[in-house]
Amino acid sequence: MELASILAPSAVKVISTVSSKKRLFQDLGDIAFDCYGINSEDAFSALSERENLGPTGVGRGVALPHARLAGVTEVTGCFVRVEKPFDFDAVDRQPVDLIFALFAPEDSGVDHLKALALVSRSMRDASICAKLRANTDTAALHALLTDNLSNKAA
Known part of the structure; x- marks a missing residue:
């Protein structure tokens, strides 16, 4: 799975x-x-409902909200870097500033889980997170995410 096929530059x-x-x-x-x-x-609504099941703030300033939706035909992602970290009720109680959200088809199983695992593994990498926090240019952020995260999928 290539992250570049999930995460549009925009x-x-x-x-x-x-x-x-x-x-x-x-x-x-x-x-x-x-x-x-x-x-x-x-x-x-789907993100809110999923969050009610359990926190998606995974720690170290990272959150991975995700949801399955009717009408969605493929797994897609959105990445947001927040300049001022905020309280997300993360498992480690630390404020969050890096958010990678995934949206998947309602009936997707393996693809959704593979994408979530790929993003989760990579966002636990302290060096990737440091590079993401050091950049404010969206093109650079997209390149960091797709280059680093896609390489980890292999």
Whole structure:
């Protein structure tokens, strides 16, 4: 699986501040609509419902919200770097500033899990996270994500 096929360059954003998890999910829904045509309200609802099952803040400033949606035909992703970390109720109670969201078809099993595992493994890499935090250019962030994360899939 190649991350470049999941993450469109336009789905990488830098946001100065996020006031809440709810606001972040609204922003992710808007990005999903703009980049992939996913209904933004459905994306927001699905992310919120998934988050209610358990936190997707995996620690060290990283969150991996994800959801399955009717009408989505392939796994897609959105990446947001927040300049001012915010409380996400992460497992380590640390504020979050790197968010990689995944949207998958409602009936996807293996592809969704493979994408989530790929992103999760790579976002645990401290050197990748440091490079992501050191950049504000979305093209550079996309290149870092797709080069580093795709290479780890092999």
